[in-house]
Amino acid sequence: MAKVVLIVLDLTGAVWKIQLTMQGQEKQTNPYLNVPAVQSADGVSISNLCARREAPRREAPRREAPKSTDFEIEIGFGKGHFLLDRAEKNPQITFIGLETRRKWVGLVQQRAEKRKLSNVYVWLGDARSVLSRLDEDAVFQRMFIHFPDPWWKARHEKRMVITESLARDAARVLSDHAEVFIQTDVDFRSDEYKRVFASHELFESETRDGVIDQNPFGSRSLREKKCEEVGLPIYRLLYRRRQR
Numbered sequence: 528m529a530k531v532v533l534i535v536l537d538l539t540g541a542v543w544k545i546q547l548t549m550q551g552q553e554k555q556t557n558p559y560l561n562v563p564a565v566q567s568a569d570g571v572s573i574s575n576l577c578a579r580r581e582a583p584r585r586e587a588p589r590r591e592a593p594k595s596t597d598f599e600i601e602i603g604f605g606k607g608h609f610l611l612d613r614a615e616k617n618p619q620i621t622f623i624g625l626e627t628r629r630k631w632v633g634l635v636q637q638r639a640e641k642r643k644l645s646n647v648y649v650w651l652g653d654a655r656s657v658l659s660r661l662d663e664d665a666v667f668q669r670m671f672i673h674f675p676d677p678w679w680k681a682r683h684e685k686r687m688v689i690t691e692s693l694a695r696d697a698a699r700v701l702s703d704h705a706e707v708f709i710q711t712d713v714d715f716r717s718d719e720y721k722r723v724f725a726s727h728e729l730f731e732s733e734t735r736d737g738v739i740d741q742n743p744f745g746s747r748s749l750r751e752k753k754c755e756e757v758g759l760p761i762y763r764l765l766y767r768r769r770q771r
């Protein structure tokens with residue numbers, strides 16, 4: 528009898544040990560638990576953003592940070608329709624995606640791996656914080672922000688992505704003549720974004736206030752496709768960073 532009790536205790540201990548080890552491993556290997564806090568004051572570099580981290584619960588090959596000098600960034604990529612399509616069509620460009628929703632970061636990383644896109648790096652974090660902490664200046668040739676609009680209630684105003692402060696950071700991290708492409712389906716938000724970028728001394732546009740009719744980049748975001756399907760208007764803005 529005593530022997531049976533000892534065996535049961537042993538087995539229970541072993542199960543506990545396995546569970547603890549698994550939890551520990553998950554902590555170490557889950558890249559999405561291992562990102563700086565949104566309000567972190569630490570600097571971020573392009574190599575940090577491009578460091579290949581392991582996918583949750585399975586091994587993925589580690590890669591070196593890219594040698595590419597061609598970088599593009601998408602803020603709030605959601606399910607990654609635009610990011611993945613553009614990356615597939617432009618293998619010579621390195622794409623960095625910033626997104627606050629853990630779920631989309633995991634999904635897009637998995638989709639990028641499935642489609643063997645070695646030029647896509649997704650990062651969980653608030654783009655406003657990440658850009659303000661980026662060590663390097665003048666690194667991105669293009670910045671995409673598709674449908675970033677928070678709910679219009681006053682308490683959601685703090686979630687506004689496109690503000691004077693973002694434009695200031697964008698002007699710093701974008702290279703000379705780099706493009707910023709913004710899309711929204713909310714007319715009054717488009718006016719606010721125009722006010723932020725069209726009035727910024729470091730940005731210029733080729734059209735009145737930066738408004739353009741078509742998406743010149745070919746790839747489409749999910750929200751963009753949905754708006755087009757149901758015939759909702761899309762307000763598109765394109766700005767260029769002036770030469771330093």
Ligand SMILES: C[S@@+](CC[C@H](N)C(=O)[O-])C[C@H]1O[C@@H](n2cnc3c(N)ncnc32)[C@H](O)[C@@H]1O
Pocket residue numbers: 602603604605606625626627628631652653654655672673674675676686688748749750751
């Ligand atoms: C309305 S969705 C649009 C998703 C996608 N861009 C599209 O057009 O289908 C806005 C996305 O921006 C993300 N987002 C909002 N604020 C953000 C921020 N400060 N930094 C990074 N991503 C953000 C949200 O999590 C969400 O996925």
